[in-house]
Amino acid sequence: MKSLAVKIAVALVFNAITLWVASVLPGVRLGSGFLLAVVVFTAATLLVKPLVAGLLRRRWDHRQQAGGQERRTWLMTKASTLGASLLATLAVLILTSLFSQGFAITSLFGWIAATIVIWLASFIYDFVDDGLEARAHQLLGGSANPGKP
Numbered sequence: 115m116k117s118l119a120v121k122i123a124v125a126l127v128f129n130a131i132t133l134w135v136a137s138v139l140p141g142v143r144l145g146s147g148f149l150l151a152v153v154v155f156t157a158a159t160l161l162v163k164p165l166v167a168g169l170l171r172r173r174w175d176h177r178q179q180a181g182g183q184e185r186r187t188w189l190m191t192k193a194s195t196l197g198a199s200l201l202a203t204l205a206v207l208i209l210t211s212l213f214s215q216g217f218a219i220t221s222l223f224g225w226i227a228a229t230i231v232i233w234l235a236s237f238i239y240d241f242v243d244d245g246l247e248a249r250a251h252q253l254l255g256g257s258a259n260p261g262k263p
Contacts, residue, residue, distance in 0.1 A: 117247075117251075120247055120250045120251060120254070121243075121247055122156070122160075123250065124243060124246045124247050124250055125156050125159070125160070125239075125243075126152055126153070126156050128235075128239050128243075128246075129152050129155050129156045129159065130148075130149075130152045132231075132232055132235040132236075132239075133148070133151060133152060133155060133210075133217060133232075135231065135235070136227075136228045136231050136232055136235075137217075139223075139224055139227045139228055139231065140221065140223060140224060140227075141219055141220045141221030141222075141223055141224025141225075141227075141228075142217075142218075142219050142220075142224045142227070142228050143217075143218050143219075143220070144216060144217055145215055145216045145217070145218065146215070146216060147214050147215040147216030147217075148216040148217070149216065150214045150215070150216050151210055151214040151215075151216035151217035152216075153214075154209065154210050154213045154214045154217075155206060155207075155210040155214075155217070158205075158206040158209040158210060159206050159236070162202050162205050162206050162209070163199075163202045163206070163236075165202075166198050166199075166201065166202040166205075167198070167202075170194065170195065170198045199233060199236075200229060200230075200233055203229050203232050203233040203236065204225070204229045206232075207219065207225070207228055207229060207232065
């Protein structure tokens with residue numbers, strides 16, 4: 115349970131920084147409900163991104179079982195994964211702007227730029243999150259690898 119709390123805390127801090135960085139883009143602004151926006155953004159990220167990944171994987175498995183008439187190359191797989199990730203990021207931004215008063219995007223450029231910037235930030239987060247969580251566990255007096263003795 116402590117591990118999940120650390121994971122969520124690290125995600126909340128990283129997402130707060132990400133939304134703050136995105137707010138410097140034209141058409142993207144933060145309001146007084148910034149903390150609520152961070153919570154909504156984090157919850158939406160934890161729910162939407164795995165859902166999109168699962169749907170993509172299920173569709174791929176279905177095509178493979180149907181005989182594989184359409185042969186996918188490495189490039190096509192990467193391109194479809196990138197597209198799904200960008201769409202998931204856009205969906206998370208839409209949910210965040212709908213369900214919190216602390217984050218708003220007011221222009222088409224803002225939607226496009228914020229989606230790309232936040233997608234890039236999540237790409238970076240995927241590389242550093244394990245290290246951040248291990249360091250947080252060390253600071254809290256636990257082991258660097260919470261799942262191992």
